[in-house]
Structure formats: structure tokens, C-alpha cells
Amino acid sequence: MQQEKMGCLLRELRKEKGMTQEQLAEQLGVSNRSVSRWENGINMPDISILVEISEFFEVGILELIEGERKQEEMDSNDLKKIANYSDEQKRHILNKINKKDVVGLVFSFIAAFSVSAYTEYKYNIFLLLTSFGIATAIAMQFANIAYTTGLSDKGCQFRKRHPYILYAEIVLLIILLISLAMDIMKFLAI
Secondary structure, three states: OHHHHHHHHHHHHHHHOOOOHHHHHHHHOOOHHHHHHHHOOOOOOOHHHHHHHHHHHOOOHHHHHHOOOOOOOOOHHHHHHHHHHHHHHHHHHHHHHHHHHHHHHHHHHHHHHHHHHOOOOOOOHHHHHHHHHHHHHHHHHHHHHHHHOOHHHHHHHHHHHOOHHHHHHHHHHHHHHHHHHHHHHHHHHO
């Protein structure tokens, strides 16, 4: 399998430099677990990290993808293989964006409903829709900024190193849901 061949080559390159997985992970700004998964053929690195690995070990990107060292020039087939790898990464990114959009819309609706529940125009559907639209726009902007700057990936890595953060997020979500339930009860009671 191509991932396993790539992992073997990555392990070989790392050992040639006399580095541990931890040192390589620190150099690339990823977790030790990511490097381990790459070397064991479980996952493949993103194309951006693949470029960093290629530059660090002074090998071609195609050599990394195929898991074999070559000294020849790239031809059109090689470029197509790199483009296909990049396309797979784009599909993976789009799937992540779609999930984040749904979560953003849910939280936008919660925020909009909370805003309308605490105003004197509780039955004004226009106010509800307007606040929903504003909250959605703001939430999507934050999600896009976090995603394009890489903060979301760094946040995931941070959460993996500090699992107690997940518990805090769950508690905050429960508090938010309780608040929403109270808002709905207020809205329906009046």
C-alpha cells in the first residue's frame, strides 16, 4: 500500500538524520502521534506538511508520496500524481468545512433565539430572522478565519494534548443548551 511505503521512507529519512519521532514532530509543528501514524501507514500528512517534509529531508514530494527514492526529473505523470494527492486533500478539507458550517448554523440559531427572547419584540419574526442572519455571518467568519489561518488544526492538537479542555467545552455546551431551553419556555409561556 502506498501509505505504508511512504511511512517506511519517512522513517528511513528520519533515522538517517538521527532524529526521534518527537524531534521531527517538533520540527514540523505536529504531534508525535501524527508522525507515528504517518510512519506506520495509518494516515498521510496534508500537502502543506508534505512540502515541509520534502524541504526538510531534501527529497521530492513525489518520492515521498510513492515511498521510493528517485533521482530522475519529474514528468507529466509525476505532476498528475501530485495533483491527485492535492485533490484528495481538498475533498477532505471541504468535508471538514461542511461539518463546521452545520455547527456554526446551529449555534447561530441558538444565539439568534436568545437575542429575540430577551427583547420586547418577542413575536417579531423579522427581528428573529435578522438576528439569526447576523449571528450566522459572525459565526461563519470566525470559523473561516480559524480554518484558513490553521488555528482550528492547532486547536485540535492542543485539545489532544490537554483532554480536560474537552470536558470544559462539554460543560459550556450543556449550559448553553439549558439556557436555550429556558428561553424557549419563556417564549412559549408569554
